Amino acid sequence: MRTSDKVLLVFIILLTLFAIWVVLPIGHPDWVKQALVWQQPPEYRDLKIREGLDLQGGTQILLQAQPVGDQKITPTDMNTAKAIVERRVNGLGVTEPLVQLQGANRIIVELPGIDNGDQAVQTLKSTGQLEFVEIGSSTNSAFPNIQDGVYVRTSNTDRVPDPATLGKIANPYPDQVFKTIMTGRDLQTAATQLDQYGAPYISFELTDAGAKIFGAYTAQHVGDTLAIVLDNVVLSAPNIRSAIPDGKGIIEGKFTREEADSLSIQMRYGALPVPLEVVNRRSIGATLGADSVHKSITAGIIGLFTVLVFMIAMYRVPGVFAAVALILYALYNMMIYKLVPVTLTLPGIAGFLLSIGMAVDANILIFERMKEELRWGRSVQLAFNAGFHRAWPSIRDSNLSTIITCLILVMFGRNFGAQAVMGFALTLALGVLISMFTAVVVTRTFMRFLFLRQGANEEREKQWLLQN
Amino acid sequence: MFHIAENRRWYFLLSTVLIIPGLIAMIYSLIAFGAPFKMGIDFTGGSLWELGFTRQVQPAELRAVFVENGYPETLVTTVGAGGMALEARLKELSEADRTKLLVALKAKFGDVTDVQFLAVGPTIGREVTQAAALAIIAASLAILVFLVIAFRNAPHAFRFGVTAIVAMLHDLLLTLGIFSICSLLFGWEADALFLTAILTVIGFSVQDTIVVYDRIRENLPKYRGEPLTMVVDRSLTETVNRSLAIHLTALFVMSALLIFGGQTIKPFVAVLLVGVTTGTYSSIFNAAPLLVAWDERSLLGSRTSKTQTQTQAA
Numbered sequence: 001m002r003t004s005d006k007v008l009l010v011f012i013i014l015l016t017l018f019a020i021w022v023v024l025p026i027g028h029p030d031w032v033k034q035a036l037v038w039q040q041p042p043e044y045r046d047l048k049i050r051e052g053l054d055l056q057g058g059t060q061i062l063l064q065a066q067p068v069g070d071q072k073i074t075p076t077d078m079n080t081a082k083a084i085v086e087r088r089v090n091g092l093g094v095t096e097p098l099v100q101l102q103g104a105n106r107i108i109v110e111l112p113g114i115d116n117g118d119q120a121v122q123t124l125k126s127t128g129q130l131e132f133v134e135i136g137s138s139t140n141s142a143f144p145n146i147q148d149g150v151y152v153r154t155s156n157t158d159r160v161p162d163p164a165t166l167g168k169i170a171n172p173y174p175d176q177v178f179k180t181i182m183t184g185r186d187l188q189t190a191a192t193q194l195d196q197y198g199a200p201y202i203s204f205e206l207t208d209a210g211a212k213i214f215g216a217y218t219a220q221h222v223g224d225t226l227a228i229v230l231d232n233v234v235l236s237a238p239n240i241r242s243a244i245p246d247g248k249g250i251i252e253g254k255f256t257r258e259e260a261d262s263l264s265i266q267m268r269y270g271a272l273p274v275p276l277e278v279v280n281r282r283s284i285g286a287t288l289g290a291d292s293v294h295k296s297i298t299a300g301i302i303g304l305f306t307v308l309v310f311m312i313a314m315y316r317v318p319g320v321f322a323a324v325a326l327i328l329y330a331l332y333n334m335m336i337y338k339l340v341p342v343t344l345t346l347p348g349i350a351g352f353l354l355s356i357g358m359a360v361d362a363n364i365l366i367f368e369r370m371k372e373e374l375r376w377g378r379s380v381q382l383a384f385n386a387g388f389h390r391a392w393p394s395i396r397d398s399n400l401s402t403i404i405t406c407l408i409l410v411m412f413g414r415n416f417g418a419q420a421v422m423g424f425a426l427t428l429a430l431g432v433l434i435s436m437f438t439a440v441v442v443t444r445t446f447m448r449f450l451f452l453r454q455g456a457n458e459e460r461e462k463q464w465l466l467q468n
Numbered sequence: 469m470f471h472i473a474e475n476r477r478w479y480f481l482l483s484t485v486l487i488i489p490g491l492i493a494m495i496y497s498l499i500a501f502g503a504p505f506k507m508g509i510d511f512t513g514g515s516l517w518e519l520g521f522t523r524q525v526q527p528a529e530l531r532a533v534f535v536e537n538g539y540p541e542t543l544v545t546t547v548g549a550g551g552m553a554l555e556a557r558l559k560e561l562s563e564a565d566r567t568k569l570l571v572a573l574k575a576k577f578g579d580v581t582d583v584q585f586l587a588v589g590p591t592i593g594r595e596v597t598q599a600a601a602l603a604i605i606a607a608s609l610a611i612l613v614f615l616v617i618a619f620r621n622a623p624h625a626f627r628f629g630v631t632a633i634v635a636m637l638h639d640l641l642l643t644l645g646i647f648s649i650c651s652l653l654f655g656w657e658a659d660a661l662f663l664t665a666i667l668t669v670i671g672f673s674v675q676d677t678i679v680v681y682d683r684i685r686e687n688l689p690k691y692r693g694e695p696l697t698m699v700v701d702r703s704l705t706e707t708v709n710r711s712l713a714i715h716l717t718a719l720f721v722m723s724a725l726l727i728f729g730g731q732t733i734k735p736f737v738a739v740l741l742v743g744v745t746t747g748t749y750s751s752i753f754n755a756a757p758l759l760v761a762w763d764e765r766s767l768l769g770s771r772t773s774k775t776q777t778q779t780q781a782a
Contacts, residue, residue: 121563279589288583295730303724307717347664350733357718368710394682397618398675404610405671412603421664
């Protein structure tokens with residue numbers, strides 16, 4: 001019994017206790033979550049097992065920029081488009097949505113929980129039309145419920161979407177079509193400014209053509225309400241205080257600096273710089289997802305249990321050690337899934353289960369080698385050491401070849417539509433790496449305490465190892 | 469001791485016989501349908517729509533609705549038992565067309581649940597196909613390079629690499645062939661998961677071969693005077709327990725997945741099951757004997773080598 005073994009044993013026990021604590025579905029203190037600094041954004045810092053869309057149900061959409069004519073798509077265009085899509089996704093009220101740029105001209109959107117994605121697709125694709133809309137006299141208004149965030153129909157756009165999924169505020173006047181005076185095409189620029197008291201407002205400037213229309217209109221409608229509408233949602237509904245002949249105007253309201261900034265960004269970047277087309281879409285119903293989770297858990301438990309029984313039946317005493325190592329293996333995997341976090345998908349679970357096979361492979365190689373060495377007449381101690389030592393090259397090389405395949409799978413999985421492949425490769429590679437620790441280091445440390453202790457019975461140990 | 473490398477002609481023959489039906493199926497499919505097996509929408513582009521009903525619906529009933537709405541090429545199949553869930557395959561649907569169809573379906577069948585809906589644009593399909601081909605080529609090359617490096621101290625390291633790849637191609641052909649037959653018989657479709665399975669088979673096949681080769685690598689200097697045939701057969705005999713044990717554990721896990729794992733991953737697991745079995749077989753009966761065949765420059769194993777072995781043994 002060497003000191004290094006004792007250190008290792010203490011380390012394994014501590015690691016196991018930590019893993020159990022992480023895996024148990026109990027409340028974890030905040031400092032653990034804060035320690036997970038690599039998890040971005042910060043609100044993701046938790047210890048949940050993340051389920052992929054195929055398990056929890058949801059919609060995944062791939063949008064591709066469709067340039068008009070000989071329009072060139074720049075990275076700035078795509079970032080702007082992404083920001084706009086992100087804003088719209090937030091408007092959908094989905095928990096933990098994902099909006100990501102992919103390649104030079106694509107945006108991936110993941111909407112967990114939305115299993116009928118038709119409306120979502122419609123919302124994301126819409127071009128982002130900014131409009132100045134006539135509401136009517138403010139002193140004697142027929143439409144008092146026009147306020148920020150309200151959904152309205154306008155003469156310029158004939159869309160009639162389901163208001164519940166859009167601005168979350170239902171259209172108070174579903175039958176009223178408001179007259180569009182001007183669209184975002186006539187807007188030159190918009191910016192957030194601060195007045196002398198530090199209150200933010202938005203200043204905007206129109207193009208020459210816009211200034212003419214606006215000047216004429218405002219001159220005739222002083223005192224009336226004019227709504228600024230983006231994709232049919234009212235951003236702001238100010239009153240016209242005086243005629244605006246020079247095409248420069250301001251919008252005042254009770255908004256914070258952030259709201260004013262977001263408003264001016266929406267006005268500036270209101271319209272998507274490039275139309276987006278849906279090129280790929282996956283909607284998975286929540287029932288199908290829950291069914292998959294249930295079935296793969298059953299399959300996993302049965303598979304793991306069968307392998308445990310097999311190892312003990314086949315190798316008896318060393319088999320028990322391999323079984324313990326395999327349980328630790330499953331535990332450590334769970335821990336890593338929670339800490340990283342690894343998003344579990346159906347193929348991901350399959351990858352994990354397959355790596356169980358590879359995890360016991362190392363133990364089988366070692367035990368078979370020990371038997372051989374004993375049959376060649378070696379002492380228990382020599383056979384024990386040779387088993388680990390001689391089996392190592394083939395464990396290392398065979399696992400390395402699997403990891404190489406996984407790396408190539410991950411590279412391939414970056415391509416959309418093959419993301420299922422990525423989840424599989426990730427859990428398989430992770431499993432192979434962890435198995436090298438559990439099947440070799442953990443098994444060896446545990447077994448040394450039994451086989452290399454003082455005053456061991458050589459004959460009995462030989463029988464334990466040979467088992468036939 | 470086994471005489472596998474010595475009697476290699478029979479095992480090579482067996483492999484050939486096993487590969488031929490699948491090969492015929494693949495060639496037939498290639499000529500008849502333009503692909504060695506049915507390609508799913510992940511590769512071809514199109515829509516797959518799984519619908520749940522409150523009563524039993526015949527595929528023909530559902531198909532009729534699609535045909536009425538202008539999709540005459542729609543294919544409808546039943547998913548699982550009970551006939552309450554059906555799957556329609558058609559060209560890529562836009563959101564507007566999908567909404568129209570959903571209205572028509574609800575009018576005909578009452579309450580209809582959207583179990584899942586996938587739509588893949590043709591460009592994406594083409595990209596996935598290209599990436600898949602690249603992935604398989606890249607994986608094979610990377611493994612070849614890795615093997616040559618791993619076996620650099622053994623004589624003829626290059627032969628270890630090449631024969632392992634040949635054994636892997638054997639597994640690949642056999643698996644693809646069986647999938648092609650299932651594709652013709654049961655309509656199995658190749659999707660992204662199928663590709664995952666194929667790449668895993670590649671990894672598994674090589675992993676298994678490496679364990680056998682590792683023993684040959686170890687035994688070569690130990691039994692310097694013996695002909696390669698004997699060293700190989702000795703190594704195979706020594707590792708056969710391990711090969712069987714590991715194959716059994718893999719079988720347990722995959723059978724559990726196959727029986728309890730749900731409909732979606734069945735073809736995936738079936739491919740793995742076939743691949744792992746042939747992977748174990750080919751490491752023992754193809755890869756190692758091929759090493760001998762290369763050394764003796766005789767695929768079938770000549771009489772001289774046989775007498776040589778016998779003299780040695782005696």
